[in-house]
């Protein structure tokens with residue numbers, strides 16, 4: 185039986201602006217086990233990046249953690265990190281237990297700061313001996329296929345693919361249990377995407393990281409590495425199942441059209457052909473009533489317009505939030 189590494193329980197996190205409130209993550213629950221890769225997919229703006237910040241407890245205004253719990257297993261003990269402030273989570277857990285490669289990380293490196301300065305900064309903030317950490321960084325650079333000399337260089341001297349590998353090397357120096365990667369391959373060419381995914385999976389195999397939360401809108405990429413998949417729609421999880429189950433037979437109508445709108449080599453998916461999702465993603469300031477997907481759903485029923493379907497286990501290991509699968513309706 186696998187142990188839970190991270191549990192997110194009914195979390196709501198909203199962007200509270202002067203006159204409006206964007207319900208970016210709205211009642212989301214899931215868990216990540218030790219030794220697994222969980223993919224998170226969904227259209228642009230559905231709340232994936234916000235969810236990564238919630239899991240990392242990187243809550244910065246205007247984002248507000250409204251409700252729910254985030255629990256992380258650290259040093260064999262479950263810690264409710266959502267009850268701590270950002271500074272405490274940063275000091276106690278960032279880098280050591282949980283780390284993040286934020287969206288566009290490779291382009292966010294300051295051009296005037298040498299790669300090794302990031303390592304020195306990490307050493308200072310965790311009160312670790314600088315030389316000791318630099319030695320670890322050299323080793324980790326080699327493990328991701330970079331010569332240690334690149335530590336002495338500026339980010340602009342490295343190619344995009346090298347920069348992204350440098351980012352993951354530095355982010356994992358302290359062997360964190362959970363790595364969150366937010367769209368880590370979207371800015372890379374196909375060759376570098378493959379290299380990066382290989383590095384990522386090697387890190388897991390070697391036990392440098394235990395589990396990975398891989399956020400992307402690119403199903404073709406995530407299907408290569410994920411054990412389970414979360415499908416988000418308009419701030420909510422609509423389906424959470426094993427990768428092979430979703431590929432074979434997506435249950436939620438949104439998952440069905442999402443999977444039929446991408447090209448993947450699986451014969452089951454190919455057979456179903458390509459479809460396009462009608463309409464546009466909803467506005468999260470004032471989302472639709474009931475099921476948020478109902479205005480675009482090809483299988484919409486009366487109940488969908490009024491009542492929100494809960495995320496429920498409908499087959500062993502398969503959770504879906506859709507009235508089509510609820511006993512109350514059928």
Ligand SMILES: Nc1ncnc2c1ncn2[C@@H]1O[C@H](COP(=O)(O)OP(=O)(O)OP(=O)(O)O)[C@@H](O)[C@H]1O
Nearest residue numbers: 199206208227228229230231232233234235246468
């Ligand atoms: N700082 C902010 N202030 C107000 N609204 C925000 C802010 N950041 C994001 N949002 C809104 O929150 C919602 C979720 O955004 P988020 O970036 O989490 O989605 P996403 O699925 O990661 O999108 P993408 O794939 O384009 O990165 C969107 O409606 C977005 O416009």
